Amino acid sequence: MNPVLEVQDLSQDFGGLRALNELSLTVNSGEIVALIGPNGAGKTTFFNCVTGIYTPTEGKMFLYDREGSPKLLNGKKPHVITAMGMARTFQNIRLFSDMTVLENVMIGRHCRTRAGILGAVMRDGRTRREEQESIDASYALLELVRLQDMWNETARNLPYGA
Ligand SMILES: Nc1ncnc2c1ncn2[C@@H]1O[C@H](COP(=O)(O)OP(=O)(O)O)[C@@H](O)[C@H]1O
Ligand SMILES: [Mg+2]
Structure with missing residues (x-):
């Protein structure tokens, strides 16, 4: 162990x-x-x-x-x-309601990406590769919790289950 x-x-x-x-x-x-x-x-x-x-x-x-x-x-x-490597969530969850389910997950793993403002503006090869990696990793996380079919849904349309 x-x-x-x-x-x-x-x-x-x-x-x-x-x-x-x-x-x-x-x-x-x-x-x-x-x-x-x-x-x-x-x-x-x-x-x-x-x-x-x-x-x-x-x-x-x-x-x-x-x-x-x-x-x-x-x-x-x-x-x-x-x-x-230690992440947390809060009792009152705060989603970006106008963004998609996938984008909300991508923001959650922002600390795993390196591109800065310059990369975001220039959209060079490395930044685009990293963005694609982030999309793939976030989609895999949605699959883990079986939410992959909702990936493009706007967060405000999700039931909170509470
Ligand atoms: N920032 C704080 N200032 C003063 N007392 C606090 C603070 N946070 C928690 N407490 C007190 O500490 C105790 C434990 O609270 P908490 O950790 O929120 O319990 P739980 O999450 O298990 O319901 C409670 O008596 C609460 O009132
Ligand atoms: Mg508590």
């Missing part, structure tokens, strides 16, 4: 309120792990800590890279943690 995420003795205080109390857990490669608990249990606080939104009061958090070496998450900014 290769660890992917390792959290050691994580605590988060808000003034006198301890939202997380010495939480330790390891998530291994290939595992799907759920964090469950009643309202106010600290689930969102945990996600805010490991994604760099909050600075935990105590504890260490590591994300393992592809070579299997642990990288400390403490002190890193959210966009840096995302680039390291």
